[in-house]
Amino acid sequence: MYHSVDDCADDPYNITVTPERLRQQLHWLRSRGLRGVSVAELLDARSRGVGRGLVGLTFDDGYGDFVENALPLLRHYECSATVFVLPGRLGGENEWDVQGPRKPLLTPQGIRAAAAAGMEIGSHGLMHVDLTRADDEERRAEVQRSKAHIEELTGGEVHGFCYPYGCVDRPTVEAVRRAGYRYACAISPGVLTGVHALPRVFVGQRDTAWRLELKRRMHRLRRRAWHVGEGPQ
Numbered sequence: 001m002y003h004s005v006d007d008c009a010d011d012p013y014n015i016t017v018t019p020e021r022l023r024q025q026l027h028w029l030r031s032r033g034l035r036g037v038s039v040a041e042l043l044d045a046r047s048r049g050v051g052r053g054l055v056g057l058t059f060d061d062g063y064g065d066f067v068e069n070a071l072p073l074l075r076h077y078e079c080s081a082t083v084f085v086l087p088g089r090l091g092g093e094n095e096w097d098v099q100g101p102r103k104p105l106l107t108p109q110g111i112r113a114a115a116a117a118g119m120e121i122g123s124h125g126l127m128h129v130d131l132t133r134a135d136d137e138e139r140r141a142e143v144q145r146s147k148a149h150i151e152e153l154t155g156g157e158v159h160g161f162c163y164p165y166g167c168v169d170r171p172t173v174e175a176v177r178r179a180g181y182r183y184a185c186a187i188s189p190g191v192l193t194g195v196h197a198l199p200r201v202f203v204g205q206r207d208t209a210w211r212l213e214l215k216r217r218m219h220r221l222r223r224r225a226w227h228v229g230e231g232p233q
């Protein structure tokens with residue numbers, strides 16, 4: 001789980017990796033025989049039994065720096081990724097992060113450029129609202145209208161949703177499933193873990209090779225723990 005890729009000294013929410021750090025992390029992936037792919041591609045490959053060696057890469061919020069800084073590196077390392085964008089804030093800024101710093105979000109042209117380069121475009125809702133605190137009507141609008149809006153923008157079907165702040169509960173999962181999303185990404189969804197609440201691992205500027213290795217192993221254990229509790233999936 002990535003967010004912004006840029007040179008940024010002021011990063012109170014820890015959402016930025018430098019292009020050089022991303023380059024090192026992609027190099028780390030590839031040198032271990034792994035390849036970063038979009039979540040849709042990962043799930044599709046796994047359903048056909050050929051998901052070994054694939055790692056889902058996600059970029060939340062749809063920062064403008066994705067096209068300038070992340071895309072060239074992903075292409076260089078023959079990886080793809082899913083970008084979860086906010087169609088209610090096209091060309092706007094991350095105003096929900098009250099402490100800043102303000103970062104520009106992708107414009108419609110930027111989103112189309114990412115899609116044309118083979119990246120999956122998913123929905124992060126319209127405005128970056130905590131859906132577990134929204135009423136039914138707002139939740140439905142965030143989930144359904146964002147999907148329709150992105151589909152209009154890119155001309156492709158939107159399969160993936162990503163819960164803002166990673167906040168998820170049963171009514172939210174149900175709303176996302178009903179809106180026709182094939183999958184949804186969370187962070188640590190606990191008992192809700194499933195295809196509409198996929199756990200993800202935060203990757204940040206401090207993640208050098210040994211920390212990535214540790215996170216990779218921890219993630220396996222984390223997933224297994226829930227599978228044991230829930231029975232086979």
Ligand SMILES: [Zn+2]
Nearest residue numbers: 060061164165
């Ligand atoms: Zn977000």
